[in-house]
Amino acid sequence: MVPDDYIAASTKAMSSAEVRQFEAMVRGIYKAMARICVAPGWARYPEFGSGRVPARLKKRGNQS
Numbered sequence: 001m002v003p004d005d006y007i008a009a010s011t012k013a014m015s016s017a018e019v020r021q022f023e024a025m026v027r028g029i030y031k032a033m034a035r036i037c038v039a040p041g042w043a044r045y046p047e048f049g050s051g052r053v054p055a056r057l058k059k060r061g062n063q064s
Contacts, residue, residue, distance in 0.1 A: 002027050003035060 007026065011019040 002030050002033050006033065 007019075007023050010026075011022055014022060
């Protein structure tokens with residue numbers, strides 16, 4: 001089974017005729033699909049705009 005959200009995400013920039021054609025092609029090729037979800041254990045957002053640049057990156061920037 002091909003998930004409907006796969007078709008929806010793949011066809012955002014297509015006309016309705018192209019969507020029907022694409023969907024028929026995909027469903028003909030792939031009889032089954034698996035959805036894989038990855039959930040990170042942690043995440044960090046680097047705040048370089050606030051002046052907090054890691055020391056290792058400061059050293060790289062000074063090399064010429």
